[in-house]
Amino acid sequence: xxxxxxxxxxxxxxxxxxxxxxxxxxxxxxxxxxxxxxxxxxxxxxxxxxxxxxxxxxxxxxxxxxxxxxxxxxxxxxxxxxxxxxxxxxxxxxxx
Numbered sequence: 001x002x003x004x005x006x007x008x009x010x011x012x013x014x015x016x017x018x019x020x021x022x023x024x025x026x027x028x029x030x031x032x033x034x035x036x037x038x039x040x041x042x043x044x045x046x047x048x049x050x051x052x053x054x055x056x057x058x059x060x061x062x063x064x065x066x067x068x069x070x071x072x073x074x075x076x077x078x079x080x081x082x083x084x085x086x087x088x089x090x091x092x093x094x095x096x
Contacts, residue, residue, distance in 0.1 A: 001055050004095060009087035012067055015080055017087070018044055020051050020061040021096050030088060033063040039077055040069045060096075062088055 004019040022028055031054050035042040044063040051061045066072075066080035 002096070007095075009064070010080060010083045012080070014065050014067055015083065016044070017062050017064040017084055019095055020055055020063070022055045022058050022060060025058040025060075027093065028058050028060040030060045030062060030092060032085060032088065033061055034066070034081060035063070037068070042068075060092075062092075 001023060002019075002021040004021070006016045007019065008016050031051075033044070033047075033050070035044055035046055044065045051063070054061055062084065064081070064084045066084070067076050072080075
């Protein structure tokens with residue numbers, strides 16, 4: 001497994017993602033993990049063991065942080081998720 005941490009996907013400081021890439025799989029399917037926490041708490045690093053099964057089955061994982069309440073409000077969270085998905089579709093292949 002290869003892990004790339006804290007890749008910015010937006011101009012907001014908190015908007016970073018981690019990539020977990022399975023070994024020896026060219027262009028794997030991708031699972032995008034958006035942590036819970038009621039839009040007020042949580043981090044992209046909260047559940048690293050959750051990804052093990054996906055990685056063993058050749059699935060890459062993107063785990064993202066996003067702006068949270070009260071600093072951000074609706075629809076900021078949705079904007080951040082859409083920007084992360086856009087980043088994956090535009091730049092994901094460059095990272096494997």
